[in-house]
Amino acid sequence: MYPAGFEYFAPTSVEEALSVLERYGDEAKVLAGGQSLIPLMKLRFASPRALVDLNRIEGLDGLYEDDGMLNVGALVRHKTCERSELLKSRYDVLADAAPQISDPIVRNLGTMAGSLAHADPQGDWGSALLAAGAQVQARGPGGTRTIPLDEFFVGPFTTALEPTEIVTWVQVPDPGPRAGGAYLKLERRVGDFATAAVGVHVSFTNGKAERAGIALTGVGPRNLRARAAEEALAGHELDDDAIAEAARLAAEAAEPQDDVRGSAEYKRNVVRVFTERGLRKAAERREER
Numbered sequence: 001m002y003p004a005g006f007e008y009f010a011p012t013s014v015e016e017a018l019s020v021l022e023r024y025g026d027e028a029k030v031l032a033g034g035q036s037l038i039p040l041m042k043l044r045f046a047s048p049r050a051l052v053d054l055n056r057i058e059g060l061d062g063l064y065e066d067d068g069m070l071n072v073g074a075l076v077r078h079k080t081c082e083r084s085e086l087l088k089s090r091y092d093v094l095a096d097a098a099p100q101i102s103d104p105i106v107r108n109l110g111t112m113a114g115s116l117a118h119a120d121p122q123g124d125w126g127s128a129l130l131a132a133g134a135q136v137q138a139r140g141p142g143g144t145r146t147i148p149l150d151e152f153f154v155g156p157f158t159t160a161l162e163p164t165e166i167v168t169w170v171q172v173p174d175p176g177p178r179a180g181g182a183y184l185k186l187e188r189r190v191g192d193f194a195t196a197a198v199g200v201h202v203s204f205t206n207g208k209a210e211r212a213g214i215a216l217t218g219v220g221p222r223n224l225r226a227r228a229a230e231e232a233l234a235g236h237e238l239d240d241d242a243i244a245e246a247a248r249l250a251a252e253a254a255e256p257q258d259d260v261r262g263s264a265e266y267k268r269n270v271v272r273v274f275t276e277r278g279l280r281k282a283a284e285r286r287e288e289r
């Protein structure tokens, strides 16, 4: 099916984009990679009156560290993350997730920020970035605000963003010199959305977990943080008992449903096993640094 008619805007600055959004309010949609929005428009699940294409705005394609933060611009593609040596060297959970998102065609165009704004509970970036403790910078008519990712995801396909706001940057705190992480995804075939997936990030001090992040994909109404599991690890070494207990708590935090990809019980068990494996991998990678 063809999308319904719409007006198309291709602003060259964030200010210009914001002024179009202000004019159209919730009848406008921002377009980044188009890998989620265009299929929805073709199915007529979305029929915005105006599309505000960000792709001609300069300066939103940066991927760099600055002042204790990794900064990822709104136009950074999944592919750029997949190839980034910076992510491979310091941000394991993100480097693991990038090549597991869909296929090369989607990765060439889709963006990290677009994926977060789309808020699909099966989105891989959501969990990888929740585990890493990320936040987004959102610009709107009143200026810029910082939204911790925890508060950003409100429900399935729903975020804390106002219709007149644009995510300009995704930011991830520096993991420190002794850190490790992993993103494990079960998919029925390569390129599929997750049956279940787990993102893990641990920053260590004196051999103990100073901060642990664990987040779950495809097993709830949004990407979920396994808080009790994170808290159980804080201040502890990642020995067998601590890992097993965190994995048990992560499985408890999952809210899976039976569907074509598997039963709820099966998905919960995948979460437990992947949390264990992810934590072991995080500890190994810490040793390698």
Ligand SMILES: Cc1cc2nc3c(=O)[nH]c(=O)nc-3n(C[C@H](O)[C@H](O)[C@H](O)COP(=O)(O)OP(=O)(O)OC[C@H]3O[C@@H](n4cnc5c(N)ncnc54)[C@H](O)[C@@H]3O)c2cc1C
Residues within 6 Å of the ligand: 029, 030, 031, 032, 033, 034, 035, 036, 037, 038, 039, 054, 074, 100, 101, 102, 103, 106, 109, 110, 111, 112, 113, 114, 115, 116, 117, 118, 122, 123, 124, 125, 161, 165, 166, 167, 168, 191, 192, 193, 194
């Ligand atoms: C066949 C296929 C398979 C896929 N498989 C996976 C998968 O395995 N894992 C996975 O995680 N994802 C998967 N995806 C989704 C893909 O990762 C998308 O690229 C991503 O979800 C959206 O990013 P985008 O830049 O294409 O956003 P768009 O499609 O352009 O926009 C998506 C939504 O976000 C809004 N938006 C976009 N950018 C911004 C911004 N900067 N500020 C405010 N709002 C914004 C749009 O208005 C729209 O509502 C798949 C997609 C397809 C088509």
